[in-house]
Amino acid sequence: MKALRWHGKEDVRVDNVPDPKIEATGDAIVRVTATAICGSDLHLYGGKVATLKEGDILGHEFMGEVVETGSAVSNLKKGDRVVVPFTISCGNCFFCNQDLYSLCDVSNPNEDIARSEMGHAPAGIFGYGHITGGFAGGQAEYVRVPYADVGPVKVPSHLPDEKVLFLSDIFPTGYMGAENANIKEGDTVAIWGCGPVGLFAMKSAWMLGAGRVIAIDHVPERLRLARSYANVETIDSFDADQVYEQLMEMTDGMGPAACIDAVGMEAHGSGAMTGILDSIKSSAKLDKQLQHPYVLQQIVKCCRKGGNISVPGVYTGFLNMFPMGPAMNKGLNWKMGQTHMQKYMQPLMEKVEQGDIDLTAIITHRLSLDDAPEGYKIFQEKRDNCVKVVMTP
Ligand SMILES: NC(=O)c1ccc[n+]([C@@H]2O[C@H](COP(=O)([O-])OP(=O)(O)OC[C@H]3O[C@@H](n4cnc5c(N)ncnc54)[C@H](O)[C@@H]3O)[C@@H](O)[C@H]2O)c1
Ligand SMILES: [Zn+2]
Ligand SMILES: [Zn+2]
Known part of the structure; x- marks a missing residue:
């Protein structure tokens, strides 16, 4: 065959x-x-x-x-x-x-x-x-x-x-991604990634009672599809500072109650710590071992205190620059998995x-x-x- x-x-x-x-x-x-x-x-x-x-x-x-x-x-x-x-x-x-x-x-x-x-x-x-x-x-x-x-x-x-x-x-994955975000009626849900998993997570977030769904990506036709197919508001940026500022503006400084990482380990990114880590990575030829958790960093920073984070995006191996201190001190709840x-x-x-x-x-x-x-x-x-x-x- x-x-x-x-x-x-x-x-x-x-x-x-x-x-x-x-x-x-x-x-x-x-x-x-x-x-x-x-x-x-x-x-x-x-x-x-x-x-x-x-x-x-x-x-x-x-x-x-x-x-x-x-x-x-x-x-x-x-x-x-x-x-x-x-x-x-x-x-x-x-x-x-x-x-x-x-x-x-x-x-x-x-x-x-x-x-x-x-x-x-x-x-x-x-x-x-x-x-x-x-x-x-x-x-x-x-x-x-x-x-x-x-x-x-x-x-x-x-x-x-x-x-x-x-x-x-991908439909069950988007659905479990939304379910794992523990969405309560009327919650604001932010979803990073407008690929197939992100799109189905958006549809599922509505099914599970979200009051508002905001999607983040930087690929024009995917953002368009998120708006037309999943009826969400969008943020067009991979930049950590821009995404944070826009989300705070949209939520009166509270941050989304639920955040979903539908991107995973191959996230693109820029922002405060990017340059430092990337230069260490390339000088030490550590690209494979040192994945940069751009989206997880953004999520921890943007999520409402005590909020829920769901990670359907795939990671393998170990991560550097994971913001454990902020995540712990903001009392965030995590769920993830295949x-x-x-x-x-x-x-x-x-x-x-x-x-x-x-x-x-x-x-x-x-x-x-x-x-x-x-x-x-x-x-x-x-x-x-x-x-x-x-x-x-
Ligand atoms: N948990 C599971 O069982 C399961 C099952 C299927 C897929 N996945 C994972 O889900 C993830 C998404 O899958 P997909 O098929 O939609 O992939 P995809 O590659 O088509 O989509 C990923 C999207 O993320 C966007 N992106 C990249 N960096 C970003 C950033 N910093 N901020 C916002 N968006 C960013 C890309 O532009 C792209 O549109 C992958 O990691 C995949 O491995 C997990
Ligand atoms: Zn798959
Ligand atoms: Zn078994």
Whole structure:
């Protein structure tokens, strides 16, 4: 089959590889009918995930048709159309039993790698390097889906692929991002990043009762989409001082009650401390180890005292210049994590079915899997007003 493989920093290619096979009785094989490129794929593409190996198949946002099931699979059968969550979870461990699916204790076969860095291992993830299990991803013609009774959700026949594909990650991620911000009726919510995750976090913030939603980015067409699709107010800047001043002006000096980081570790930035850190980084060649938490710094400074901070944006490794003192003294509350997908997919599928949200509105590029290398470039460089790339094998 054809699959998109990583060959090194910013080098991905569509290669011919062996078809996946059933390896455990709970597996299914899915023929992929649609797959997308995620902001998280950019961290891999850019070589920021240390445990990715040459030849790994990427992709964790995908859906398709079940073509084969292992002997223990009872919920799915050949021919079912399914959307598959990016996290792989057993459904039966201490963590899965508390709906903490992305912390599944069983699904990550490489727990030793994770344990040495983090103390414990998170769940397996498709196409996300070896620290999360080294599973082959879904930017391919076929994928092996472990724990097939727990993850994939069946798609009603009247819903086309594009209407449900983003239930595989970014809609649940935006939704959990908003839920983790503990929004109370009428709260002002500020969301950093108008990419796909940020946009769905904005839609979700309204669903959860926000009174006002303010989005921050510096990419014109994304800010435009935030205003037209998610009906939010916007701040057009990556500059820490400007964002702080504007947010204070908009909230009478109080700051937003809830702040969401939908950017993660590859934030752009400028502001007071930027120059100092960046010169240390480049002189010591520490770029990979020293991520600059521009957005987290802004959030801590801007958030209302005692406010809630939610971090769906992805970080790996360790951070420098994290404003721990201000965060502690302002009494801020934090929630974060990879999305507990299996908790959200069915209820959010219902919102899609009822027409509460149109997930297709953020798709700007439709490509064939053969064009995936070009798709990565376009998405990374935000060329051609790119917000979201969907590919068909
Ligand atoms: N927690 C999860 O389970 C989960 C799942 C999917 C994606 N993610 C993460 O969510 C993040 C966003 O994903 P995406 O697909 O929307 O990515 P994306 O790269 O398309 O969007 C990120 C946006 O952030 C903006 N940005 C950069 N620096 C900024 C700054 N200083 N202030 C404000 N905006 C800034 C960029 O201009 C861009 O529009 C990524 O880190 C991704 O890895 C997490
Ligand atoms: Zn994703
Ligand atoms: Zn589990």
